[in-house]
Amino acid sequence: MDASAWAERIVAVKRLGRSEGWGQGNRQREARFFPGMGWKSLCILVAFILSLAGVSSAEKGKPWGEGYFPDVLLTTHEGKEVRFYQDLLKDKVVAINFMFTSCENVCPAETARLSQVVSLLGDRVGEDIHFYSISIDPEVDTPEALARYRERFDVGEGWTFLTASRETSDLIQRKLGLLVEQLDDPNDHNASLVLGSEANSRWIRRSPYDNPKSLAHLLAESLQNGRKAPRANRNLASYADAPSRENWDKGERIYRSRCAACHTIGEGNRVGPDLAGVTQRREREWLVRWIVEPDLMISEKDPEALELLKAWDDIRMPNFGLNQAEAEAILGFIERSAPSPSTGPERSLSMRDPVGH
Ligand code: HEC
Numbered sequence: 001m002d003a004s005a006w007a008e009r010i011v012a013v014k015r016l017g018r019s020e021g022w023g024q025g026n027r028q029r030e031a032r033f034f035p036g037m038g039w040k041s042l043c044i045l046v047a048f049i050l051s052l053a054g055v056s057s058a059e060k061g062k063p064w065g066e067g068y069f070p071d072v073l074l075t076t077h078e079g080k081e082v083r084f085y086q087d088l089l090k091d092k093v094v095a096i097n098f099m100f101t102s103c104e105n106v107c108p109a110e111t112a113r114l115s116q117v118v119s120l121l122g123d124r125v126g127e128d129i130h131f132y133s134i135s136i137d138p139e140v141d142t143p144e145a146l147a148r149y150r151e152r153f154d155v156g157e158g159w160t161f162l163t164a165s166r167e168t169s170d171l172i173q174r175k176l177g178l179l180v181e182q183l184d185d186p187n188d189h190n191a192s193l194v195l196g197s198e199a200n201s202r203w204i205r206r207s208p209y210d211n212p213k214s215l216a217h218l219l220a221e222s223l224q225n226g227r228k229a230p231r232a233n234r235n236l237a238s239y240a241d242a243p244s245r246e247n248w249d250k251g252e253r254i255y256r257s258r259c260a261a262c263h264t265i266g267e268g269n270r271v272g273p274d275l276a277g278v279t280q281r282r283e284r285e286w287l288v289r290w291i292v293e294p295d296l297m298i299s300e301k302d303p304e305a306l307e308l309l310k311a312w313d314d315i316r317m318p319n320f321g322l323n324q325a326e327a328e329a330i331l332g333f334i335e336r337s338a339p340s341p342s343t344g345p346e347r348s349l350s351m352r353d354p355v356g357h
Contacts, residue, residue: 011027016093069198070171074134074164077146083161084172089198093223094130095215096194098173098207101149104295106191109318110208110259111153112271114193118159126158129219134172135163136189152315153271155315171253177205197223250326251333259330260321266339271315273308276338291327293320 071085082088097114099107109135118125125131135141146161155161164172173179178190195218196203202223206215248256259275266276279287286304290297294317297305309316322330 022133059282069139074162075143077143077150077161079143091199092130093197096132098136098189099133100135100186101141101145104316110191113208116212116261132160133161134169136169136186251284251329255330255333265334265337275334280333289322292322
């Protein structure tokens with residue numbers, strides 16, 4: 001990636017990290033996910049998305065239904081061929097994002113964030129809510145590579161990973177208002193999440209860093225307008241009980257929005273190691289630097305960083321563009337919340353309860 005694009009990405013992520021409001025103002029924040037776009041085209045795009053989200057009636061002849069979405073062919077992580085409109089969208093409430101398995105920064109964090117939303121939705125995922133992650137790197141992301149990636153993130157039923165030709169994935173991204181034209185580096189692809197209901201012709205773009213509870217609410221309720229009410233005995237998991245963010249200090253806020261998707265403090269290993277007692281296990285300076293620039297430490301071949309990376313199947317911890325003070329604040333929160341500075345539990349890849357702390 002060229003240095004200025006990289007700097008822009010870091011600033012974008014950093015701004016996202018700093019923004020306090022959740023749920024509101026997302027569209028403005030998401031605008032920063034369009035590196036290299038001028039303000040004029042950005043405004044046109046935002047206006048388009050707003051109009052997409054605003055016009056929401058099936059009565060208007062479903063402007064974003066059949067005829068708008070192409071019925072192009074994709075292949076699932078199980079090697080099954082499916083049609084974009086008929087098989088994936090028609091009559092469904094869906095969440096769609098674009099990713100690629102070798103992506104080092106945004107995608108693992110995004111996947112981990114989405115798995116929090118999936119957990120909140122419980123067994124409605126795969127039933128009346130469907131998640132699709134579409135690769136933008138068809139040469140590398142074969143169905144087998146996608147299946148392996150799903151396994152590493154412990155993705156369950158109802159969340160399908162898909163690959164298609166580059167033309168097809170470009171076309172779908174364009175139709176969803178996500179295509180970044182002339183993308184030199186796939187890391188700069190639009191990392192937004194599109195939530196939609198084909199039946200209601202409603203489509204909304206959100207940042208994957210939004211509060212998982214608010215994303216789950218959109219999928220489970222707002223987008224289900226006019227459809228059958230959820231079964232009373234459905235396992236709605238706990239999105240109504242997710243912790244309130246009142247009284248969170250800076251460290252806790254960043255931890256919950258950026259780190260909790262992959263880590264717990266004293267509840268076992270998830271995508272990354274349990275962080276209970278980590279401040280006893282490692283040097284403070286090392287930890288602060290790791291939280292600020294893990295990618296740089298790996299490229300500089302820091303021996304402890306390389307050892308960790310190896311132990312964690314090469315899943316890379318993302319660089320969120322945090323600064324030292326923010327890293328310190330997070331470490332302070334980790335220290336305060338650790339149940340007991342112990343040796344740490346055995347690795348278990350369960351990600352079933354990522355918001356339960
Ligand atoms: C996408 C998943 C993911 C996210 C999000 C994430 N990490 Fe990590 N983290 C990992 C993985 C995986 C490792 C193990 C090293 C590796 O493979 O890069 C790790 C390692 C660590 C370690 C070293 C643990 C040890 O036992 O030495 C610390 C500390 C840490 N992460 C803190 C954080 C903090 C703080 C945040 C939020 C700002 C965060 N991580 C966000 C995946 C993640």
